[in-house]
Amino acid sequence: CVLHCWSLFVLLLMCLDLHTLVESAPICAHGHTGCHSPTLSDLFDRVIQHSARMHGLSSDLHSDFEQYFLPSRNQIGRINRKCHTAYILTPNGKENAQRLAREELTEVILKLLAAWRDPLSQFHRSMARHEDFTSISGNKALEMSDMVHQLKNGVEKVAEKMQLLGMISNSLMSLSSTEALAPHSASSEARSMSDYELLYCFRRDSNKVQNYLKILKCRIVAEHGC
Amino acid sequence: MEKGFARVWRKTGTRLTLLYLLLLLVGRMNGEAGVAPPGKPRLINCRSPEKETFTCWWEPGSSGGLPTSYTLFYRKENSDVVYECPDYITAGDNSCFFDKNHTSIWVNYNITVVAQNALGNASSDPMDVDVMNIVQPHHPENVTVTLMQGENLYLQVKWQPPRMADTRSGWITLTYELLVKREEDDEWEEYFAGLQKQYQLFSPHPGETYMVKVRCKPDHGYWSEWSATAYVDVPDYLPRERSVWMLLAVFSAFVFLIFMWVLALKKNRVKHCLLPPVPGPKIKGFDSCLLKMEKSEEIFNGLIGLGFRPPSDSGDLLVDYLEVSESIQSESRHSLSPNGKDQVKDSVADHSGGHLCDVPAILAEKCNKEMEAQGDVQTEESLETVGHLAGNDNHTPNPSAASSNQPCVQESPYHVPEESKQGLDPVTWDNDELSSYRGNAPVHGKSHFNSEYVTERWQGCLQVTKPTEYVEVQKVNQENTLILKPKAEEEMEDFLQLGLRGQDYSKVSELVNDHILLLERGSTTPNTYCGSLGSPVQQQPKQTLCQGPNGYVETFTVQSSSY
Numbered sequence: 001c002v003l004h005c006w007s008l009f010v011l012l013l014m015c016l017d018l019h020t021l022v023e024s025a026p027i028c029a030h031g032h033t034g035c036h037s038p039t040l041s042d043l044f045d046r047v048i049q050h051s052a053r054m055h056g057l058s059s060d061l062h063s064d065f066e067q068y069f070l071p072s073r074n075q076i077g078r079i080n081r082k083c084h085t086a087y088i089l090t091p092n093g094k095e096n097a098q099r100l101a102r103e104e105l106t107e108v109i110l111k112l113l114a115a116w117r118d119p120l121s122q123f124h125r126s127m128a129r130h131e132d133f134t135s136i137s138g139n140k141a142l143e144m145s146d147m148v149h150q151l152k153n154g155v156e157k158v159a160e161k162m163q164l165l166g167m168i169s170n171s172l173m174s175l176s177s178t179e180a181l182a183p184h185s186a187s188s189e190a191r192s193m194s195d196y197e198l199l200y201c202f203r204r205d206s207n208k209v210q211n212y213l214k215i216l217k218c219r220i221v222a223e224h225g226c
Numbered sequence: 227m228e229k230g231f232a233r234v235w236r237k238t239g240t241r242l243t244l245l246y247l248l249l250l251l252v253g254r255m256n257g258e259a260g261v262a263p264p265g266k267p268r269l270i271n272c273r274s275p276e277k278e279t280f281t282c283w284w285e286p287g288s289s290g291g292l293p294t295s296y297t298l299f300y301r302k303e304n305s306d307v308v309y310e311c312p313d314y315i316t317a318g319d320n321s322c323f324f325d326k327n328h329t330s331i332w333v334n335y336n337i338t339v340v341a342q343n344a345l346g347n348a349s350s351d352p353m354d355v356d357v358m359n360i361v362q363p364h365h366p367e368n369v370t371v372t373l374m375q376g377e378n379l380y381l382q383v384k385w386q387p388p389r390m391a392d393t394r395s396g397w398i399t400l401t402y403e404l405l406v407k408r409e410e411d412d413e414w415e416e417y418f419a420g421l422q423k424q425y426q427l428f429s430p431h432p433g434e435t436y437m438v439k440v441r442c443k444p445d446h447g448y449w450s451e452w453s454a455t456a457y458v459d460v461p462d463y464l465p466r467e468r469s470v471w472m473l474l475a476v477f478s479a480f481v482f483l484i485f486m487w488v489l490a491l492k493k494n495r496v497k498h499c500l501l502p503p504v505p506g507p508k509i510k511g512f513d514s515c516l517l518k519m520e521k522s523e524e525i526f527n528g529l530i531g532l533g534f535r536p537p538s539d540s541g542d543l544l545v546d547y548l549e550v551s552e553s554i555q556s557e558s559r560h561s562l563s564p565n566g567k568d569q570v571k572d573s574v575a576d577h578s579g580g581h582l583c584d585v586p587a588i589l590a591e592k593c594n595k596e597m598e599a600q601g602d603v604q605t606e607e608s609l610e611t612v613g614h615l616a617g618n619d620n621h622t623p624n625p626s627a628a629s630s631n632q633p634c635v636q637e638s639p640y641h642v643p644e645e646s647k648q649g650l651d652p653v654t655w656d657n658d659e660l661s662s663y664r665g666n667a668p669v670h671g672k673s674h675f676n677s678e679y680v681t682e683r684w685q686g687c688l689q690v691t692k693p694t695e696y697v698e699v700q701k702v703n704q705e706n707t708l709i710l711k712p713k714a715e716e717e718m719e720d721f722l723q724l725g726l727r728g729q730d731y732s733k734v735s736e737l738v739n740d741h742i743l744l745l746e747r748g749s750t751t752p753n754t755y756c757g758s759l760g761s762p763v764q765q766q767p768k769q770t771l772c773q774g775p776n777g778y779v780e781t782f783t784v785q786s787s788s789y
Contacts, residue, residue, distance in 0.1 A: 052445070059446065082304050092330040094278055094397045204332050207358050207446070211397070218396030225421060226396050 040161050044217040045225075047154040051213055054147045055206040057140050062199045064137055069196065083201035084190040085115045090208055097215050103168045106159050109212050112205050113152040119190040120145035123198050130195075144202075151209070167220055262290035263346025267339045269353045273362045276390040277331060277398055277444070280324050280357055281317040284339045284350065292343040298322040303334035331357045361447035363400060364388035366440045371458040374426075379463060381427040385440045385453065400442040405452070409435040433462040 038046075088111050091097040097105070124141040162168045193201070218226035265287025274280035286296060298311035311322035335357075339350040366385040374382045383404060391398050404425055405414040419425045419440075430436060438456045443449045489496060736744040 055446070090332070092332055093326070094392065094395070095326075097397075098395065204356070204358070208332055210445075214396035214399065216396075218394070225399075226394055 040158070040165065040167075041217075041221045041223060043154070043158045043161055044213070044221055047151060047158055048210065048213050048217060050147065050151050050154060051206065051210040054144060054151060055203070055210050057144045057147070058199065058203040058206045061137060061140055061144070062203045065196055065199055081189075081193065081197065083197075083204070084119065084186045084193065085112060085201065085205055087186055088112060088115065091212075097212065098219075102162070102216065102219065105212055105216055106155070106162070106168065109155055109209055109216075110152065110159070112209055113148055113155065115186065115190075116148050116202060116205065117145075117152070118187060119193070119198060120148055120202065122191065123195060123202075126195055155213070162220065261292050261343075261345055262288070264288060264290045264292075264294040264341035264343045264348045266348040267296060267341045267350045269337060269339055269350050272335075272337070272353070272355045272360050273448075274329075274357050274360050275362065275364050275388070276392060277357060277361050278326050278390075278392075279329050280355075280360060281321055282311075282324075282337055282353075282355070283317075283321045286320055287341055287348060289341075290343050290345055292345060294341050294343040296320065297340045297342065299338050299340065301336040302330070303336075329357060333357070359446065361398070361444045363391045363398070363442055363444060363447070363450045365451045365453040366402065366442050367453070369438065369440050369453045369456045371436065371438050371456045373458060373460065378428070379430065379460070381430050381436060381438075381458060381460075382424060383427065383438050383440070383456070384424045386423065387442065388450065391442075391444075398444050400444055402440055402442050403449075405439050407437045409437065430460045432460055435459050 088108065090108055090112070091100055100108070120141075124138075124145050127138050127141045159168070163170055190198070217223075267287045268285040270283045270285055272280050272282035282298065284296065284298070286294070298314075299308050300311070301308055309328075311324075312328050313323040313325060314321065315323075317323040333356065335355040336352050337355060338352045341348045341350075366387060367389060369383070369385040371381055371383050374380050385402070387393050387400055391400060393400055399421070401421055402419040402423070404417040404419055406417060406427060407414045408431060417425060417427075427436070436458050438458075439452045439454070441450045441452050734744065735746045738744060
């Protein structure tokens, strides 16, 4: 009897332990009860890290390109055409950025990210055709185009959370309308841009996204990182 | 006339030319002092300390000997409008400062510097600048190092971000780096502090001065200059932890040394303690030799004969005696004479001579050797008694035998008192003890049997020997004779009476007339007892008192049909 009791007891303990182990926290998008959803601060941290990584990749690719394809000093740091995202009005300074409302700032970010999805996949495809470009750069290009997509989803989640918490009004435009607002010329313009020009423009835009996200975070969730 | 005029003209022209050439020559020899269009200036770099303003510096070329002015022009991205530098003064010589209103981030600036003097101008190579890439902040401010006392002493370094950089709104993110050095060291140690604005340095060296300096860097930009060095003096102290451990280590080393020394001294005892000598098997009446011969009946008989009272078969009492043969290193025996007188033999005879066991020689030898070996190695030996018929010619009396007449020897089932034996089996006793009690020759040995011989003997023993028991001495009568009172037999009283001085045991000194026991005055602890054996046939039934080697008294009936 003692043996039986003891073994039962041990089994029970094991069950309990397993239960605590298995009890991980799924992320709930809509804050259902019982879910352990991350805080807004956590979400912001994640997207900011993501955008930092994305900008790092774009900088690397840009400098690689300059090294291998454009040795002449004339062309470095200069493009002849505007970036295809020039139609998006983005704040060019700290005051301008701080003057923008939260909703507007979020919208700008989302627009930027939406505008780069297609051009980057196009860029990756053209990279694959380049024989001179190393496979490492090719991988970076692929990673970069994936990241834009993921980052956009992340920022949308952040926006939803903010709307849920009442931090921003619900006047934020939905995803589809954001994309729809883009003029047709932009996409054709993107297609005609050279690889170098694409990299140049994206490097800049990714820096914008990262910076705007940081400003947004510090405005909404004042933390030690600010 | 005309000739003269031409001559004069030619002369003047020549002179003028000469003069001009001379002037030119002089001018060239003077170098800079000479007039020339300015040399080409060179843009060095542009930097922004907080991503809100920026400054560009250039290096002037040759001035051409004339006062030269420098103008900076810039164009913004995708625009053909040319602007001039708004501020040449704030940032010093040969610089252009762009204030907030003129600074746009994420916009490409195309900057050119033009040098101009009376004779001409020279334009530098253009430079493309995007403010997001040229951020180099000022160094961190208010760097302080303080001694802090937590569990242990440590240094706390704290600093502030540069004043102009706006980290609180998230516009710039700065990461920090420290350099730490002790005053006498040559090399600086690098520490990366990340985003935090303070840093701990643990376990500083006591009695030394530390120097610390900090710098910062934005996400994608340049490291700042090093801040001013901060100093701190660390006082002399011994970290508590270390001193405690040192003390403990010294103490334990000391203890360990003492322990080893003691161990070395008492090596033998330790060895004895850790690896105790394995005692040989000793069971009273249980002869390993018998075991080897695989005579189970005899073994059991021997066992039974010792401890149990056989059904009292009064009609079948045979006198038999047990022969004890003992020796420390060899055998000695107590053998009883056929007429009942016991002779204790202590022989230090070697085994090679007499084998007690008249068994097949091989086995016997084997037994002997084993026992001998045991006896050699160990000081304790089991005492075994041998049932032996009187008159066995194999037993030669040893002239050097024990002095006292001891009637017989029998195995004692009685328990040897604790103090007299050390580590002894209850069923056996230590021969050393025996010898000590006897005071004579050591009693020790093994017994060997003749198997067939044994059978009779054991049977005889069984039938004859009464189980040993204590004899109670009642009193000593006037004739100095013992009057004993056996527990089971009250008739014993008739024979002897003994008075004691209140002791339970007395030492027997002599047996007289086969039925009178003379006891010594004084008490001894009982050890062995004896029984007397006699030939089962010849002797008359009588009660006999016998004395063990140490005088322990016991009675038994021998062939008694009457008590």
